[in-house]
Amino acid sequence: MIIGANTSKNFFDDLDEKQIQQCGIDLRVWKIFKIEGEGTLDFSNEKRKLPNYVEIFNSEKDESITLDRGIYVVKVADYMKIPENVAGFAYPRSSLLRMGATIYSAVHDPGYEGRPEYLMHVFNPIKIYRYARIAQIVFIECRDVKGVYEGIYKGK
Numbered sequence: 017m018i019i020g021a022n023t024s025k026n027f028f029d030d031l032d033e034k035q036i037q038q039c040g041i042d043l044r045v046w047k048i049f050k051i052e053g054e055g056t057l058d059f060s061n062e063k064r065k066l067p068n069y070v071e072i073f074n075s076e077k078d079e080s081i082t083l084d085r086g087i088y089v090v091k092v093a094d095y096m097k098i099p100e101n102v103a104g105f106a107y108p109r110s111s112l113l114r115m116g117a118t119i120y121s122a123v124h125d126p127g128y129e130g131r132p133e134y135l136m137h138v139f140n141p142i143k144i145y146r147y148a149r150i151a152q153i154v155f156i157e158c159r160d161v162k163g164v165y166e167g168i169y170k171g172k
């Protein structure tokens with residue numbers, strides 16, 4: 017069952033009331049990066065190497081940015097702490113989709129804490145203002161969880 021926003025808002029520190037939706041939490045843009053170079057992915061993660069991220073926008077310093085068609089990595093501004101029996105699933109806001117852009121997200125594991133990064137695909141130029149709400153995350157209770165997330169993205 018989805019954990020309602022009146023509970024999941026407690027997985028974050030200082031949310032703005034506007035971010036608290038009916039059953040999810042809207043997530044804000046913090047930084048936007050262009051991807052430079054290629055990544056490397058294998059089975060064991062031994063050879064895993066992320067490409068370079070070139071920061072092109074920072075909500076702490078910049079007012080807005082117009083993104084041309086292409087792909088970007090977006091770092092979320094909101095720090096979350098996911099309980100050990102909960103997983104998170106993030107989706108683009110429908111307004112973002114209506115503007116011809118989307119985000120792609122993976123699973124947010126039980127026990128994860130940090131500011132997630134999403135792949136943003138812009139099909140139609142879009143102007144993003146500082147701390148724009150681009151995604152909504154919903155949390156689902158998990159049974160029979162096999163441990164908690166302790167990987168390299170924890171706490172970042």
Ligand SMILES: O=c1ccn([C@H]2C[C@H](O)[C@@H](COP(=O)(O)OP(=O)(O)OP(=O)(O)O)O2)c(=O)[nH]1
Binds near residue numbers: 120132
């Ligand atoms: O789109 C997403 C989805 C999740 N996360 C965060 C929460 C999640 O718990 C953590 C790790 O995600 P995942 O398990 O998919 O990472 P991985 O590529 O499998 O690396 P690892 O080997 O560290 O698990 O990253 C993101 O930053 N972006």
